[in-house]
Amino acid sequence: MSSKPATAAIALDPLEPVPVLVGRPDDRALTESLVKPLYAPMTRGWKMLVTALAAGMGFWLLSLATTLVVGIGAWGNNIPVAWAFDITTFVWWIGIGHAGTLISAILLLFQQKWRTSINRFAEAMTLFAVAMAGVYPIIHLGRPWFFWWLMPYPSTTQLWPNFKSALPWDVFAISTYATVSFLFWFMGLIPDLATLRDTAPTRLKRTIYGIFAFGWRGSARHWQHYRIGYLLMAGLGTPLVVSVHTIVSFDFAISQLPGWHTTIFPPYFVAGAIFSGFAMVLTLMIPARKVLGIEHVITMKHLDNMAKVVLATGLMVSYGYAMEHFMAWYGGNKYEAFAFLNRWNGPYAAIWYVQLVCNVLVPQLFWFPSMRRNLVVLFVASILVNVGMWIERFTIIAVSLTRDFIPSSWAMYTPTWVDWGLLFGSMCTFGMLFLLFLRFLPVVPIAEVKELRRELDHHDAHAAGQPAHGEGTP
Amino acid sequence: MKRYVVAEFAAEAPLLDAARALRADGQTELDLHSPVPLHGSDEALGLKRSIIPRIALVAGLIGAVSGYVMQWYLVGIAWPINVGGRPPHSPPAFIPVTFELGILFAALTIFFGLFKLWGMPRLHHPVFEVEAFRSASVDGLWLSTAVAPEVAEPTAARLRSLGALQVEIVEDAS
Numbered sequence: 001m002s003s004k005p006a007t008a009a010i011a012l013d014p015l016e017p018v019p020v021l022v023g024r025p026d027d028r029a030l031t032e033s034l035v036k037p038l039y040a041p042m043t044r045g046w047k048m049l050v051t052a053l054a055a056g057m058g059f060w061l062l063s064l065a066t067t068l069v070v071g072i073g074a075w076g077n078n079i080p081v082a083w084a085f086d087i088t089t090f091v092w093w094i095g096i097g098h099a100g101t102l103i104s105a106i107l108l109l110f111q112q113k114w115r116t117s118i119n120r121f122a123e124a125m126t127l128f129a130v131a132m133a134g135v136y137p138i139i140h141l142g143r144p145w146f147f148w149w150l151m152p153y154p155s156t157t158q159l160w161p162n163f164k165s166a167l168p169w170d171v172f173a174i175s176t177y178a179t180v181s182f183l184f185w186f187m188g189l190i191p192d193l194a195t196l197r198d199t200a201p202t203r204l205k206r207t208i209y210g211i212f213a214f215g216w217r218g219s220a221r222h223w224q225h226y227r228i229g230y231l232l233m234a235g236l237g238t239p240l241v242v243s244v245h246t247i248v249s250f251d252f253a254i255s256q257l258p259g260w261h262t263t264i265f266p267p268y269f270v271a272g273a274i275f276s277g278f279a280m281v282l283t284l285m286i287p288a289r290k291v292l293g294i295e296h297v298i299t300m301k302h303l304d305n306m307a308k309v310v311l312a313t314g315l316m317v318s319y320g321y322a323m324e325h326f327m328a329w330y331g332g333n334k335y336e337a338f339a340f341l342n343r344w345n346g347p348y349a350a351i352w353y354v355q356l357v358c359n360v361l362v363p364q365l366f367w368f369p370s371m372r373r374n375l376v377v378l379f380v381a382s383i384l385v386n387v388g389m390w391i392e393r394f395t396i397i398a399v400s401l402t403r404d405f406i407p408s409s410w411a412m413y414t415p416t417w418v419d420w421g422l423l424f425g426s427m428c429t430f431g432m433l434f435l436l437f438l439r440f441l442p443v444v445p446i447a448e449v450k451e452l453r454r455e456l457d458h459h460d461a462h463a464a465g466q467p468a469h470g471e472g473t474p
Numbered sequence: 475m476k477r478y479v480v481a482e483f484a485a486e487a488p489l490l491d492a493a494r495a496l497r498a499d500g501q502t503e504l505d506l507h508s509p510v511p512l513h514g515s516d517e518a519l520g521l522k523r524s525i526i527p528r529i530a531l532v533a534g535l536i537g538a539v540s541g542y543v544m545q546w547y548l549v550g551i552a553w554p555i556n557v558g559g560r561p562p563h564s565p566p567a568f569i570p571v572t573f574e575l576g577i578l579f580a581a582l583t584i585f586f587g588l589f590k591l592w593g594m595p596r597l598h599h600p601v602f603e604v605e606a607f608r609s610a611s612v613d614g615l616w617l618s619t620a621v622a623p624e625v626a627e628p629t630a631a632r633l634r635s636l637g638a639l640q641v642e643i644v645e646d647a648s
Contacts, residue, residue, distance in 0.1 A: 026613065027509055027612060031612045152544060152548055158553060159553060160553055161548075162549060163545040163548065163549045163568060164557045166570075168571070169570040169571055172574040172578075173574050176574040176575070176578040179581065180577060183581055183584075186585075187585065194611040195509070195611040195612060197611070198608040198609070198611045199608075199611075199612060211597065214589070214596070214597070215594050215598070217599055217601055217607075217610060217611075218508050218610045218611055218616075219505050219506070219592075220505060220507070220511070220516070220518075220521075221505055221519070221521065222592045222594075223510075223512075224511075224515070224524055225524045225588055225591050225592065226588065229526050229584045229585075229587075229588045232527060232530050233581060236530075236534075236580055236581050236584075239573075239577070243573060243574065243577075250570070446509075
């Protein structure tokens, strides 16, 4: 663009006032800053946190063991409330996972530069969230040791899964999602594992990272296939992530229960999933970027953009609430209308108001740039959003079940200590997995950030009206 | 026994120029090594388009078709169950699993297909014999070429004349 007037050089893009990469460190400086936390000795804080989370994980294992030994009777579930904390927490975790795939796959296809530095982090969150989610449907089976009956294997009974039910769809959706998320994440890791192999200070670390790098040598012949394969994985991940929460919502939408039986569920669930997932990325990232000293790579720009996504998806979720109420009234079905009145003035009304504050009011803060750039506000709001989203699923699932068509079949639901143990224990286990990830793997995709730097240099050279000289030349 | 000639370059432009020059000399086992994919490396090495998209498409179709046929056979023919009055063969109900299996097959094929195309896992490769080659995953730009033993020295000299910072010759022990 040599015809561009030279004055363009001065005008910065008004839409990008904060950089996605602070400074323009060269490849070596960038690598060193990103691998440093992996080779530093474990800090006291890290060890204390791991110990605390290990205690929570113990509580989780105890709750799991109780469930296995005693059975579902150890939970507060009853008839009619056959689905309660278990499925609520399952949907909540799966939803959280969705933000990771959105960042790594959908934003890649949209060529969003800010996605680069946070995609590894977000995808790791996806993997651990899906791992946590996957536990619940299995332990809810009653006899979890027969979980493989869900798969269409050639059994001697010649009975097969009922593919006309949404629950076997879930089995395929969740297992495909977990597999594809792992493959995509691992593919992105390979070049970075090679970097770790080549920079690790001890022989043991070099060997371990070297094994998992599988002999990557940065070959141009390999990069050629890699880039196409990575893009295709993103292309597959994009419809996949939308399909997963859609199918999860079918578990409810195709039943006839008032409060479940509605066609708005698929998009409304997907929006809610991304809403809570982005909030979780914020919750984890705000402390992590500080502790790991990677604020030059994960900048305020990233947090600001994520807050905007939280606002946008929060508005979609609010629209979903409004539309559900509108349809309950406009549809003229008295059971449906009752289910929604029951949210406002039924026995569980208190948590409904908490849900509205967390999911409808709190995101409105992010209309203001000063709020989007205030770490304390972001952190607290992100936690509130996740509290709100957990309550939303509880309201939809359990509160709808407590009062269905016939008052004689109504029953209240109260969780037991096992229910609470499974909920808080799974958070601790998730946190534990995440801490191990922060400790042993590069949180920021090193190779991709190097590419990002080249793109930014190239972009600047263009903006300055100069021909881009050999990209990547130091 | 082949020799690997491994050379480091200071910048991308001379690296790609050197690759083009060696290719013009008739070298076929040329490769470049860099921490990020380089613009123009496909053209410099004369690489053909990757076959990954095609095998992914085929695998995805196989997954989707076999997923659909599996459901049709299992709940439509082998053991028909009447659920909510839906016919044994209910295409709308079969879509989710069909879709998921299409994605699953395509993704697994991309992942393992890449490893096959890369010839990986291969933990040891002659280029790793060069200690300085460690920089290839950090900030170094390297060229490697496999040649017959008698051509190794002339190739090294040619690379030096093309501006290589350092050149090493490694014996291929495999």
